[in-house]
Amino acid sequence: MDSAGVAVRASDPRVTAESEVPRAAVGRRDERSLSVVGRHARLDLAFLYRDGRTVLAEAYAEPPFRVGRWFAEGEGLHMILTSSAPGAFGHDRLRQSVRVGRGARVRLTSQSAMQVHPSPDGATAHLQSSYHVEDGAHLHCEWHPLIPFADARIDQRIEVHIDGGGSLYWSDALMSGRQARGERWKFASLAHEIAVSRDGALEYLERYRIQPSELAVSRPWAAGDASYLGTTLMTGRPIEPGVAERLHIELGRIAGVRTAADQLDDRVLLVRLVTALGPAFQAARRCVRDRSASL
Numbered sequence: 001m002d003s004a005g006v007a008v009r010a011s012d013p014r015v016t017a018e019s020e021v022p023r024a025a026v027g028r029r030d031e032r033s034l035s036v037v038g039r040h041a042r043l044d045l046a047f048l049y050r051d052g053r054t055v056l057a058e059a060y061a062e063p064p065f066r067v068g069r070w071f072a073e074g075e076g077l078h079m080i081l082t083s084s085a086p087g088a089f090g091h092d093r094l095r096q097s098v099r100v101g102r103g104a105r106v107r108l109t110s111q112s113a114m115q116v117h118p119s120p121d122g123a124t125a126h127l128q129s130s131y132h133v134e135d136g137a138h139l140h141c142e143w144h145p146l147i148p149f150a151d152a153r154i155d156q157r158i159e160v161h162i163d164g165g166g167s168l169y170w171s172d173a174l175m176s177g178r179q180a181r182g183e184r185w186k187f188a189s190l191a192h193e194i195a196v197s198r199d200g201a202l203e204y205l206e207r208y209r210i211q212p213s214e215l216a217v218s219r220p221w222a223a224g225d226a227s228y229l230g231t232t233l234m235t236g237r238p239i240e241p242g243v244a245e246r247l248h249i250e251l252g253r254i255a256g257v258r259t260a261a262d263q264l265d266d267r268v269l270l271v272r273l274v275t276a277l278g279p280a281f282q283a284a285r286r287c288v289r290d291r292s293a294s295l
Contacts, residue, residue, distance in 0.1 A: 030062055039089070041065050043096040047077060049103035049137075057101070065096070068111065076105030076138075083111070088127060090119020090153060095128045100137040100166075113144040113175070118151035122188065127156045135164030138236075142289065145173035145228065148187035158194040162203070167236025168196065169292055171285060176217075176227040179278075184227055185212040196235065203268065204233060226258070226274040228281035232288050234269040237295055244269055247291055254287065256280035269295070 043065035046058040054077040059067045064085035071078045081096075088094065100106050116125055133139045139160075148154055162168060174190075177183035189211045196204040210217060217223045241263075248261040251273070257280050261271045271288050275281040 039091055040093045041095070043067075043081075045079075045097070046099045046101070047104045047106045048101040049075075049105075053077075054104040054106060065094070073105075073107060076107060078107040078109070080109050080111050087115030087117050088125040088154065089117045090121065090123030090125055092125040093128075094126070095130075097130045097132075098139070099132045100134060100139045102134045102136045104134075105138045105140075107140040107142075109142050110144045114146050116146065116148040116152040116154045116187070118149055118188070119153070122151075122153065124153040124155050124189070127154065129156075129158045131158075131160045133160065133162045133166035133168060135166055138167045138169075140169040142169075142171040142285075143173065145175045145230075146190075147175045148177060148190055150177065150183055150186035152187045153189045154187075155191045156193070160194070160196040162196065162198045162236065164199065165236065166198075167234075169232075169234050169289075170194070170196075171230065171232040171289070173228065173230040173281070173285070175229075176223070179227045185210075185217045185223075187212065194233075196233065198235075203235060204264070204270070206231065223274065225276045228273070228275045228278060230273040230281065230285060232271040232273075232285070232292075234292055234295065235265075236267055238267060239263055239269050239295060243295065247271065247288070250291070251284055251287060254280055254284050257284045259284065 041062040041064060042060070043062070044058070044060040045056065047054055048057040053072065053075050056070055056077065056079070061067050064083045066082045066084055068080040068082040098108070131139060146154070146156070160168060160170070176185050177187060189209065191209045193207040194205070195202065215222070218225070223229070244261040244263040248259060251257055251259040251261065256275050256277055258274045259272065261269070263269050273281065273284045275284065
């Protein structure tokens with residue numbers, strides 16, 4: 001607990017001052033006013049490769065963020081990102097920053113789906129994430145679906161900066177709403193952007209805004225009957241010719257899945273998934289994840 005009694009800072013004692021921990025993560029204080037505690041928050045994580053393994057070198061979390069549990073995976077580390085909040089609300093501004101040092105291998109997952117709640121005044125929830133993958137490092141991110149409730153508004157911005165030979169596995173997902181309640185495409189607005197750059201040059205950009213009141217999302221050639229949408233991006237490792245085609249065919253064998261797998265470059269593979277039902281969606285994501293291990 002820091003001196004303000006609000007934010008939490010954790011540091012691995014095995015990492016010394018010479019470990020090149022980002023200075024911004026050291027000695028940071030929670031300077032939020034009480035009126036925005038729990039609504040405006042940041043999470044900063046720094047991972048390093050030390051003595052043959054990946055360690056969490058520095059962590060700083062402001063509620064509702066929490067420094068989640070982490071587990072060793074060979075020379076790598078798996079951390080579950082957690083939050084004490086029931087989701088995101090209008091006026092929320094939640095920021096997270098993750099740095100993966102040279103040679104480190106990090107897998108990040110979420111504790112559960114991110115629920116986005118409406119605000120009585122129609123305000124937007126803002127989520128901003130930044131990731132820095134250094135040369136020779138690997139970052140694997142796999143997130144539960146984002147679930148926007150009826151009338152909710154969300155703006156989500158993600159930046160991934162990769163140095164040299166760093167590599168990335170990114171898998172995110174979106175649900176049309178609380179499908180079990182018959183709530184599909186009832187949210188007010190969803191803006192999403194992810195930009196991936198390598199050595200300062202843009203490698204991949206995905207940007208869209210969905211406003212169901214202005215666009216019939218369920219029409220054919222749009223989402224159709226789909227309630228689950230997902231994107232998986234793999235970049236940084238050599239991809240053999242024909243991998244995308246074989247993956248496309250294998251995913252097509254899963255009942256209820258519509259998919260497209262494309263090799264955008266000799267080191268960039270993109271997979272898109274849409275399904276009407278959750279079990280088929282999870283099976284397809286699991287298939288992509290399992291096949292990625294052999295690339």
